[in-house]
Amino acid sequence: MSEMTETTLLSVHDLSIDFFRSGAKLHALRHVDLEVRPGRIVGIVGESGCGKSTLASSLIGLLAGNAEIVSGSIEFEGQDLARLSTRQMRAVRGRRISMVFQDPMTALNPVVTIGRQMIDIQYREKRSSAEKRRIAAEMLRTVGIPDAESRLSAYPHQFSGGMRQRICIGMALLMEPALLIADEPTTALDATLEVQVIKLLKELQQQFGCAIVFVSHHLGTVAELCDEVVVMYAGEVVERGAVRDIFRKPSHPYTQALLECDPARIKTPTRELPTIPGTLPDLAHPPKGCIFRERCPKAFARCEVEAPADYAAEGAEHRARCHLLDGKARGTA
Amino acid sequence: MSPLLDVSNMRVRYRTAGRLASVVKRMDDPFIDAVCDVSFSLEAGQTLGLVGESGSGKSTIARALLGLKDIAEGSVRFDGRDLRSLDARSFNAVRRDMAMMWQDPVGSLSPRLTIKSLVTEPFRIHGREGRDLDEEAARLLTMVGLAPDFGARYPHQLSGGQARRVGVARALALDPKLVVADEPTAGLDVSVQAEVLNLLSDLQKRLGIAILVITHNLNVVRHITDRMAIMYLGRFVEQGPTQAIFDQPRHPYTEALLSANPEPDPDAAKARVELSGEVPSLRDRPRGCEFHTRCPHARDLCRTVAPTVTKDAAAHTFTCHFPLLPPQPSPR
Amino acid sequence: MSLAPTTSSSPKSGRPSSWRSGWRRLAADRLGFFGFVLVALFIVAAILAPWIAPYSPTQIMVGPRLAPPSWEHWLGTDQIGRDLLSRVLLGGRVALTVAFATIAAALTIGFALGLAAGFGPAWLDNILVLLFDAVRSFPTIVFGLAVVTLLGPGLSTVVLVVSVTSIPIYARIVRTQTQALRHADYVDAERAMGAGIFRILFVHILPNVVGPLVVLASMDVPLVIATEAGLSFLGLGVRPPMASWGTILNDGYTFIRNSPWPVIAGSIPIVLVTLGFTFFGEALRDIFDPRLRRDV
Numbered sequence: 001m002s003e004m005t006e007t008t009l010l011s012v013h014d015l016s017i018d019f020f021r022s023g024a025k026l027h028a029l030r031h032v033d034l035e036v037r038p039g040r041i042v043g044i045v046g047e048s049g050c051g052k053s054t055l056a057s058s059l060i061g062l063l064a065g066n067a068e069i070v071s072g073s074i075e076f077e078g079q080d081l082a083r084l085s086t087r088q089m090r091a092v093r094g095r096r097i098s099m100v101f102q103d104p105m106t107a108l109n110p111v112v113t114i115g116r117q118m119i120d121i122q123y124r125e126k127r128s129s130a131e132k133r134r135i136a137a138e139m140l141r142t143v144g145i146p147d148a149e150s151r152l153s154a155y156p157h158q159f160s161g162g163m164r165q166r167i168c169i170g171m172a173l174l175m176e177p178a179l180l181i182a183d184e185p186t187t188a189l190d191a192t193l194e195v196q197v198i199k200l201l202k203e204l205q206q207q208f209g210c211a212i213v214f215v216s217h218h219l220g221t222v223a224e225l226c227d228e229v230v231v232m233y234a235g236e237v238v239e240r241g242a243v244r245d246i247f248r249k250p251s252h253p254y255t256q257a258l259l260e261c262d263p264a265r266i267k268t269p270t271r272e273l274p275t276i277p278g279t280l281p282d283l284a285h286p287p288k289g290c291i292f293r294e295r296c297p298k299a300f301a302r303c304e305v306e307a308p309a310d311y312a313a314e315g316a317e318h319r320a321r322c323h324l325l326d327g328k329a330r331g332t333a
Numbered sequence: 334m335s336p337l338l339d340v341s342n343m344r345v346r347y348r349t350a351g352r353l354a355s356v357v358k359r360m361d362d363p364f365i366d367a368v369c370d371v372s373f374s375l376e377a378g379q380t381l382g383l384v385g386e387s388g389s390g391k392s393t394i395a396r397a398l399l400g401l402k403d404i405a406e407g408s409v410r411f412d413g414r415d416l417r418s419l420d421a422r423s424f425n426a427v428r429r430d431m432a433m434m435w436q437d438p439v440g441s442l443s444p445r446l447t448i449k450s451l452v453t454e455p456f457r458i459h460g461r462e463g464r465d466l467d468e469e470a471a472r473l474l475t476m477v478g479l480a481p482d483f484g485a486r487y488p489h490q491l492s493g494g495q496a497r498r499v500g501v502a503r504a505l506a507l508d509p510k511l512v513v514a515d516e517p518t519a520g521l522d523v524s525v526q527a528e529v530l531n532l533l534s535d536l537q538k539r540l541g542i543a544i545l546v547i548t549h550n551l552n553v554v555r556h557i558t559d560r561m562a563i564m565y566l567g568r569f570v571e572q573g574p575t576q577a578i579f580d581q582p583r584h585p586y587t588e589a590l591l592s593a594n595p596e597p598d599p600d601a602a603k604a605r606v607e608l609s610g611e612v613p614s615l616r617d618r619p620r621g622c623e624f625h626t627r628c629p630h631a632r633d634l635c636r637t638v639a640p641t642v643t644k645d646a647a648a649h650t651f652t653c654h655f656p657l658l659p660p661q662p663s664p665r
Numbered sequence: 666m667s668l669a670p671t672t673s674s675s676p677k678s679g680r681p682s683s684w685r686s687g688w689r690r691l692a693a694d695r696l697g698f699f700g701f702v703l704v705a706l707f708i709v710a711a712i713l714a715p716w717i718a719p720y721s722p723t724q725i726m727v728g729p730r731l732a733p734p735s736w737e738h739w740l741g742t743d744q745i746g747r748d749l750l751s752r753v754l755l756g757g758r759v760a761l762t763v764a765f766a767t768i769a770a771a772l773t774i775g776f777a778l779g780l781a782a783g784f785g786p787a788w789l790d791n792i793l794v795l796l797f798d799a800v801r802s803f804p805t806i807v808f809g810l811a812v813v814t815l816l817g818p819g820l821s822t823v824v825l826v827v828s829v830t831s832i833p834i835y836a837r838i839v840r841t842q843t844q845a846l847r848h849a850d851y852v853d854a855e856r857a858m859g860a861g862i863f864r865i866l867f868v869h870i871l872p873n874v875v876g877p878l879v880v881l882a883s884m885d886v887p888l889v890i891a892t893e894a895g896l897s898f899l900g901l902g903v904r905p906p907m908a909s910w911g912t913i914l915n916d917g918y919t920f921i922r923n924s925p926w927p928v929i930a931g932s933i934p935i936v937l938v939t940l941g942f943t944f945f946g947e948a949l950r951d952i953f954d955p956r957l958r959r960d961v
Contacts, residue, residue, distance in 0.1 A: 047522035048493075160611050161387075190386035191549060191593040192608050198595070199607075217522060220595030243599045261527045262597050263552035269576065270556055271534035273527035399857040428859040440850040445872040458860050 008075075009178055009211050010036040010059070015072035015082070017054055017063070024284045028054050030235050030291075032072070033310070036179065041205060041212040043226030043243070045219060047258070049280050050232040056183045056215045058082075060099050061089040077178065094121065098172040102184040104164035108156040114140075115152030118171055135174070142207070143170040144200060162193035166200065173208055180205075183215045198225050219262050223247050231255045234280050234291050241318030251313035251320040254292045290323070298324060335413065336374040337510055337543050338398075343371045343407035345390070345397045345567075349616065364405075365615045367393040369567040371407075377510065380537065380544040382554035382575065384590065385564035388612060391547045392436070393567075395513045398545075399433055400424055412510060429459050432504035434514040438496035442488035448474070448499055449484030455506040473502040477532060494525035501532060505540070513545045518553055530557055551594050555579055560648075563587045566615060566623050573649030583645065583656040585628050622654065630655055687952045697948025703941025707934075710754055711761040718751035723906040731924040741926035743916055749930040752908040757934060759909040763823055763893045764886045770828040771835055772882055778832065779839025779874075780866055784847055790840070797833035805830045805892060806899070813901045823893050823902045831885065835878060842874040877950075884946030887939035894935055910935050 012034035019026040029051045036042050044052045057063050059074060061081060074081040077096060081089065101107045109117060118136035119129060127135070133152065140148035143166040145159075156164060165185060172180055182201065186194040198221055205212055216222050222229060222243075229246040231239040231254065239252040250256045254276075259265065261274045278295035281287050287294065293303040302323050311325035312318070345368040348355075355363035368390040375381045383391040396402040398409065400416070409416040412430060419427065432455075435441030442451050449470040450457075456464055471481040477498040488496060497517065504512050517533065518526040534557055537544055546558055554561050554575060562572040563586065571584040582588040589606040608627045613619055619626050625635040632655065640654045691697050710717070725745050732742045740749035782793040809826045816822050846852060847870075855865050890910070896902035897911025898918075905912060910931050917927025 047524065162611055191551070192386065192589060193611070195593045195595065195605065196607075218595070219523070219597035223597045223599045223601070224595045247597060247599055258523065259597060261524050263523070263527065263530075263556055264594060264596050265598075266556070271531070271538075273531055273556060275527045275531070276524035396853075401853055401857055425859040428857065433854065433857045435850055435854055437850050441854040443851045443855070443869045446868075454855070454860075455858055458855075458858055458864065 007037055008035050009038045009077070010034070010213075011073075011075040012055075012059070013073050013075070015055075015058065015074065016070040017051075017058060018068050018070050019054075019064070020066045020068070026283045027286055028067070028235050028283060029058070030286065032232075032235075032237050034230060034237065034240075036211050036213060038178065038211055039205070039209050040228060041202075041214055041226045043222035043229045044213065044215045044232060045217065045222050045229060045258075046232035047217060049234070049283075051235040052215045052217075052232050053183055055232070056099075056181050056213060059179075059213065060093055060097050060181055061086075062099070094177070095124065095175045096177050097179045097181065098175065098177045100165070100168050100172050100180065100182040100185045102187050104161055104168050104188065105156075107168050108164060110156050113153050113155055114159075114167055118152070118174060121171060121174055139170040139174050140167070142173075142204070143167065144196075145170075162189055162196065165189060165193075165197055169197075169200065169204065173204060173210070176208060177210055179211045179213065181213045181215070184217070185214075186216070186221060187218070194221065201225060219247075219259065220264055231258070234286070235283060236291050236321065238292065238322070239313070239318075239320040241313065241315055241320075245313070245315035245318040249314050249318070251318065251325060252292070252322045253296045253298050253324075255320070257295075257297075290321070335410070337377045337412060338373075338375040338545070339408075339410040340374065340394075340398075341372045341408050343394070343397065343409060344369055344405045345393050345402055346405045366405075367567050367615065368397065371564075371567075371569055373562055373569070373572060375511070375543050375545060377543050378537065378541045379560070380546060380558045382546045382548065382558035382561040383564060384548060384551065384554055384561055386549055386590075386612060388615070389564040390567035391564050392515055395433065395515050395545070395547055398513060399431060400428070429455075429507045430510045432507070432509040432512050434497075434500045434504050434512060434517055436516040436519050438493060438500050438520075439488050439491065442496065442499065444488055446487075447484060448486050448488070448491070451488070452484075452499060452502045452506060455503065459507060469506070473506055474499075476505070476536070477502045478528075493520050494528060497521065497525075497529050498532070501529075501536070505536065505542075508540070509542060511543045511545065513547070515547045516550075517546065517548070518550055526553075533557060551591060563590065566613065566618060568623070568652070569650075570624065570653070571649075571651040573645070573651075577649050581657070583643075583649070583651040584624075584653045585630050585657065586624050587651075588657060589629075622652075690952050691948055694948045694951065696944045697951070700941045700944025700946075700948060703937055704945050707757060707938050707941060708761065711757040714754040714758045718748075718754045720748040720751045722747060722751040722755040722908045724748075731920060731926070733924065733926055740930040741924070743913070743927045744920050744923075749913070749927060752913055753910070753930055753934055756908040756910045756913055756931075759820065759903055759907070760890045760893060760934075760938070763820065763827065764889045766824045767828040767831065767889050768882050768885060770824070771831040772878065774828075775832045775835025776839055776874075776878070779836040780843055780870070782836065783840040783843025784862075784866060784870070793836070794840070797836055800830060801833045803830070806895070809896050809901055818901050818904055820903055820907075823896050826896070827889050827892050831889070834885075835881065838878060838881060839874055842877070843870055846870050846873060880946055880950040883942055883949055886942040886946075887935075890938055891935060894931075 012032055015029055015032040016027065017029040019028045032055060044055060046052045054067070058069065059081065061084065069082050072082060081092065084092070115133065115136055118139065119132045122132045122135065125132070137148045137152055140151060145151055145163060145166060159167065186197050189197060201212065202225060214222065214226055226243050229241065229243050230237055231246065231252065233254045239246065239250070239255045246255065247259065250259055257276045261276060263273055266273065276295055281291060281294060289305050290296070290299070290303040290308050293299040296303065308321040308323045310319050310321055313320045313325055344366055346364040347367050348363055349365055350358065350360055350363040371394065373381065383394060385391045393402060397404050404417055411427060414427065416424065416427065452473045453466045453470050456466060456469060470484050474481050474483055479495065479498050491499065514533065517529055521529060530553060533544065536542070546553065548554060558575045560573065561575045561578055562569045563584065564570070565586050571578065571582065571587045578587060579591065582591055589608045592605045606629060610627050613626055621637045622635040622640050625631040628635065634654050640652050642650050642652050643656065644650050691701060725747060730742060730744055730746045732738055734741045738748050738750065740753060743749055778793055782790045805826065808830060812822055812826050852865060852869060855869055893902055893909065894911035894914065897909045898915045900915070903909040903912055913931035914928060917931055921928055
């Protein structure tokens with residue numbers, strides 16, 4: 001652990017989270033490991049129900065009321081976020097870790113001006129309000145809002161969706177956090193605005209030097225923005241590694257299937273697109289063995305009885321939970 | 334033979350102020366044009382894709398075709414009949430041949446009815462003609478790959494993909510000639526998205542229906558359409574065979590849209606055409622070429638004179654003063 | 666692959682079991698169940714009143730005047746020696762009749778007007794809303810006084826006054842709900858399929874509006890009963906010698922210095938029924954509204 005904390009900003013270890021729903025316990029996250037180094041952009045990809053948003057919310061202490069952290073730790077700047085009190089978490093939230101949400105329409109208070117909201121979130125700083133206002137205007141300029149000074153007195157509805165998401169990103173960066181969590185920040189935007197926001201995030205990351213955890217179901221944006229990628233399926237991290245390793249040498253059959261059925265990859269028109277047959281397992285009773293085995297074309301006897309360890313795959317720090325890797329590279333986690 | 338659907342110079346307008354308010358405020362024109370001068374045709378068994386960003390007017394075209402929104406100008410011929418001249422009763426008869434798949438698959442299903450009642454609703458509306466509704470429900474559900482016992486469920490008990498399939502079943506209940514599919518893959522994961530697209534293609538092959546797909550997802554368009562049209566501010570800026578447009582877009586907006594499609598490859602050629610700014614308001618359309626405020630190639634002419642429609646070979650049309658040239662080092 | 670049938674496995678909560686699960690939820694909600702028991706007792710007592718009442722409610726001098734509770738007269742007697750328990754039981758009949766008649770009338774008319782306002786053209790909506798507001802702006806008692814001068818006091822006057830004043834409450838709720846659903850995707854989908862206006866209103870909109878309305882109606886019952894008691898207390902409602910909780914209170918009030926028992930006898934059922942319907946209504950609301958539904 002000690003050699004990790006020097007190079008690691010955020011280290012999630014063996015995190016498991018349960019949800020209580022309809023009297024049943026859903027094991028929404030199971031033994032999740034995640035590492036984010038300072039200044040890196042880490043993408044979390046997976047389909048709906050894979051737990052990527054739950055993971056993102058747990059990092060900033062915004063889990064739903066019926067969720068419970070069963071085991072594991074979230075080490076961030078020398079503290080275990082999983083064990084902080086609400087009060088202690090509030091001191092971290094917004095200042096050291098901040099978040100951008102999917103829907104820029106509802107993330108801003110509709111009856112308060114942008115300027116007021118941007119000044120209010122500096123409440124911990126000992127600055128004059130003129131100074132706070134100047135900083136707010138500067139941030140608006142940074143995220144590409146034209147005529148920033150006068151737009152401070154505008155209300156959220158006076159901005160378009162793309163502009164609003166830019167404002168949300170600006171507000172998240174206002175306190176210069178060490179870690180920015182972006183939960184599907186481009187999903188609600190049109191294609192041309194989506195690429196603008198991706199580009200903006202990349203530029204801002206270089207300017208502010210913060211690390212970004214970027215949650216998305218869109219493989220294209222992840223490939224374009226991220227340095228490292230974590231692939232999740234049904235509450236488990238099935239594969240993680242550098243972005244090129246994940247997209248070039250996907251080592252888990254789920255990652256391979258996911259990449260294969262993305263129609264953006266298939267250049268020649270076809271009317272028979274590949275799919276992943278089957279459905280997600282029941283998270284109230286996750287099956288024994290490998291979580292993907294029921295849908296996996298390569299499953300064999302061992303997958304039914306033994307949950308695969310975090311095997312090393314081809315490439316530096318490329319790991320995948322698949323028994324097929326056991327023979328190839330002898331190392332285990 | 335004339336095409337199944339032939340739309341020419343369609344214009345759809347929305348009122349921006351009430352009748353009284355527009356008199357009081359002396360507004361000469363209390364309307365905005367959501368769809369402007371749009372012409373296209375669709376043959377039986379073919380698929381046309383309408384592509385554009387939110388607010389481009391693509392869903393308004395669907396609503397106008399289905400009679401949910403009045404058409405202000407232009408003509409719409411469907412299956413040999415002029416839809417604008419029909420009274421309400423005859424229009425209802427046309428509705429048998431024209432079905433819609435809605436963008437929100439769960440929200441477009443009446444929440445208190447069972448799936449069985451929902452897929453057989455078209456028969457209840459248009460007359461069951463001696464059909465056994467239980468059998469019909471089973472037939473339709475099987476056709477879209479759902480087990481017949483799904484009929485007993487309620488919409489909120491379905492997943493997004495299952496609700497999509499119910500939407501397809503219901504659209505196909507009366508053997509329509511045209512299906513209008515509004516964002517058929519919205520909110521679906523890639524693996525499920527492929528299932529729905531395959532299902533649509535398969536049913537089209539078997540039943541020979543024409544499909545009008547409305548989407549912002551270029552990957553959908555590339556794989557399931559024969560022709561595509563790109564919309565900007567309620568107008569078509571380019572229209573033509575899908576493959577030809579993907580190979581060489583002629584309008585700068587099309588080019589930008591095609592390149593704004595991040596590929597799942599970290600080293601994909603990033604020859605992206607960046608658009609600056611945002612889509613202007615329909616209330617305040619730019620003068621000249623309406624795209625000039627965002628166009629990377631705009632010149633003085635574009636700011637003053639609106640371009641006319643140019644027709645290329647193979648029914649490929651575009652509206653631009655300075656179209657991108659065909660023999661060009663391909664950006665992709 | 667695309668046509669591989671997806672099998673249906675165990676629907677989560679289907680309609681057939683919804684009555685049973687609603688009942689289970691009610692049984693689990695203690696206050697709600699208590700309310701339900703009170704309501705059931707009230708209805709049974711009101712229906713069986715003529716058979717279970719120990720004396721005739723109007724017969725004078727079955728006992729001493731203004732007697733405190735005793736074995737012969739459980740709730741005592743009033744100023745002319747009538748048995749209060751019998752009068753309370755028979756008064757419950759009046760309360761039940763008024764409550765159900767007015768709420769049935771207000772619901773039906775409110776429903777029709779609300780649907781018309783919510784689904785009809787804008788001018789109709791404007792007129793109806795103006796009408797609702799006009800009726801609501803009258804205090805019930807003042808309106809009651811006006812109607813009584815025209816028609817004279819009596820049970821039917823009470824029913825008329827209370828239903829007219831509660832119509833706008835129901836109509837407004839139906840209107841708001843209908844307007845919200847009018848442009849719902851599924852209503853557009855029905856229109857695009859060619860469904861007629863009545864089909865849309867009665868098959869697709871009405872079932873989604875009924876739930877909250879039933880809840881409101883059940884919570885309205887105590888209000889209606891109290892209004893009836895109030896009007897009768899003022900002498901505008903049920904006429905003597907007929908018993909109603911209001912008239913019992915009214916009679917008792919005059920003699921409160923001699924004996925508190927008639928006032929106590931008249932107010933206990935009002936309090937119990939109000940509590941019962943309120944708890945029951947709140948439980949119903951929780952059961953009907955999926956967002957408030959606590960899974961049991």
